[in-house]
Amino acid sequence: MTIWTDLGFNQSPYDTKSLPPTAIGERLLVGREKHIQRLINRLASSSSHVTIEGEAGVGKTSLITIANYRMKRNSDKARSPILLPIEKSFQITTQDGVKLLEAAVYRAVAEAFIRYREALQAWGYDTPKVADINKWMNSPIIKNISAGVSVAGVGVSAGRSESLNASTAFAESGLANMVRSWMAECFDPPGCGYFVCVLDNLELLVSSASARQALEEIRDTILAEPGLRWVICGARGVVRTAAASPRLQGRLCHPLEVEPLSMGDAIGALEARIDEFSTGGAPPVGPIGFQYLYEILKCNLRNTLQKCEDFSFWLHDEGVIGAGEMEHVALMQSWMTLLSDEYANNPNISPHGWKLLDDMVGNEGSCDFGDYELFGFSGPDEMKRCAAELEHQNLIEMSPGDTGMDSALVAPNGWLARFSRSGYQIPRS
Numbered sequence: 227m228t229i230w231t232d233l234g235f236n237q238s239p240y241d242t243k244s245l246p247p248t249a250i251g252e253r254l255l256v257g258r259e260k261h262i263q264r265l266i267n268r269l270a271s272s273s274s275h276v277t278i279e280g281e282a283g284v285g286k287t288s289l290i291t292i293a294n295y296r297m298k299r300n301s302d303k304a305r306s307p308i309l310l311p312i313e314k315s316f317q318i319t320t321q322d323g324v325k326l327l328e329a330a331v332y333r334a335v336a337e338a339f340i341r342y343r344e345a346l347q348a349w350g351y352d353t354p355k356v357a358d359i360n361k362w363m364n365s366p367i368i369k370n371i372s373a374g375v376s377v378a379g380v381g382v383s384a385g386r387s388e389s390l391n392a393s394t395a396f397a398e399s400g401l402a403n404m405v406r407s408w409m410a411e412c413f414d415p416p417g418c419g420y421f422v423c424v425l426d427n428l429e430l431l432v433s434s435a436s437a438r439q440a441l442e443e444i445r446d447t448i449l450a451e452p453g454l455r456w457v458i459c460g461a462r463g464v465v466r467t468a469a470a471s472p473r474l475q476g477r478l479c480h481p482l483e484v485e486p487l488s489m490g491d492a493i494g495a496l497e498a499r500i501d502e503f504s505t506g507g508a509p510p511v512g513p514i515g516f517q518y519l520y521e522i523l524k525c526n527l528r529n530t531l532q533k534c535e536d537f538s539f540w541l542h543d544e545g546v547i548g549a550g551e552m553e554h555v556a557l558m559q560s561w562m563t564l565l566s567d568e569y570a571n572n573p574n575i576s577p578h579g580w581k582l583l584d585d586m587v588g589n590e591g592s593c594d595f596g597d598y599e600l601f602g603f604s605g606p607d608e609m610k611r612c613a614a615e616l617e618h619q620n621l622i623e624m625s626p627g628d629t630g631m632d633s634a635l636v637a638p639n640g641w642l643a644r645f646s647r648s649g650y651q652i653p654r655s
């Protein structure tokens with residue numbers, strides 16, 4: 227029994243996880259047809275890898291997941307080139323990650339040969355023998371690496387030196403060559419097919435400089451593999467900056483920008499979820515309440531869904547079940563007023579700190595520390611001190627650039643504080 231059953235749903239319609247690679251995920255994805263088409267066109271038509279840029283929580287991972295789901299489903303039409311997505315996505319979080327990533331990628335390709343074997347054979351592609359793949363997968367070095375690294379290439383659970391040893395052993399073992407030769411035999415002539423790999427959340431590397439360095443490091447290895455096409459995805463300008471590196475010129479397509487869903491599409495996304503999961507209940511947050519939240523939270527879909535869920539819990543705690551949409555909207559407005567007051571009354575922020583937040587809001591929600599004069603500061607350090615106050619209270623997020631901390635963005639809680647500070651005015655974008 228969950229609160230959702232009480233509220234007339236078979237699961238949360240406000241789940242914040244990225245959409246799954248299933249028919250349901252595909253039904254829930256709204257407003258991204260063009261992006262999917264562009265993504266697939268680039269993968270099929272260019273030798274440069276695809277890059278995707280968009281703010282946190284805007285829907286990048288969901289879009290890629292559903293594009294992959296479609297590619298996989300359509301691949302039985304023997305389209306040329308054939309695009310076979312590797313299900314798990316890769317991430318790089320540390321320097322160890324870059325080294326281990328290579329091993330994780332070849333391992334995932336070996337697994338993909340098993341997963342797609344029958345389909346590949348049916349279309350007339352050569353595939354490696356299962357016994358050879360199993361032998362490769364069971365070699366001590368691969369087993370060692372698999373134990374230390376999650377398939378996604380993150381979460382180095384072994385100690386640093388252990389994982390470094392494992393990746394060095396892999397590099398020296400020639401094991402990559404085996405997978406390379408399988409790909410060369412399968413996708414012959416070159417370009418008749420690819421495995422599609424996703425490198426997600428590049429912003430985890432924190433600065434554009436380290437993201438660029440990581441991509442440069444894999445430029446001549448996994449990014450140069452003729453049988454692999456990459457989709458490289460990140461937030462906060464990291465991908466855009468990395469793609470502009472002279473060393474990566476000609477390797478990466480110009481980023482596909484993922485913008486926030488329009489209000490109409492965002493409401494469509496909510497309605498699709500209500501249709502999918504309702505067992506007859508009135509949603510705690512329907513289209514009117516959702517629009518109200520989406521505007522206050524500056525069109526961040528994930529944060530809006532999160533607040534819908536928080537509000538649903540509150541409603542359930544208060545025992546409000548079975549009320550109509552307008553009653554829910556009125557309750558939500560009071561709830562948001564109280565919630566935003568809590569953030570706006572934070573005693574740890576000085577008047578200068580609040581002024582900086584207000585000025586950032588007036589500056590489209592961001593600031594650059596180089597513009598300290600514009601924000602009324604005598605120098606960048608003074609501005610950074612104020613920004614640090616706001617950051618400690620999670621009202622803004624700093625984005626370290628190539629030369630240290632050089633910009634900041636208003637965080638979801640900052641938009642909430644702003645809502646209260648503005649006398650509960652809904653921002654118009």
Ligand SMILES: Nc1ncnc2c1ncn2[C@@H]1O[C@H](COP(=O)(O)OP(=O)(O)OP(=O)(O)O)[C@@H](O)[C@H]1O
Nearest residue numbers: 242243244245255256282283284285286287288495
């Ligand atoms: N086009 C869409 N239609 C419906 N729901 C969507 C859409 N895009 C994203 N969502 C939902 O919005 C939330 C955020 O999506 P997702 O995780 O894909 O964003 P993201 O940009 O990858 O975020 P992050 O930057 O944190 O990795 C998820 O709950 C997802 O289900």
Ligand SMILES: [Mg+2]
Nearest residue numbers: 244286287426
């Ligand atoms: Mg994501």
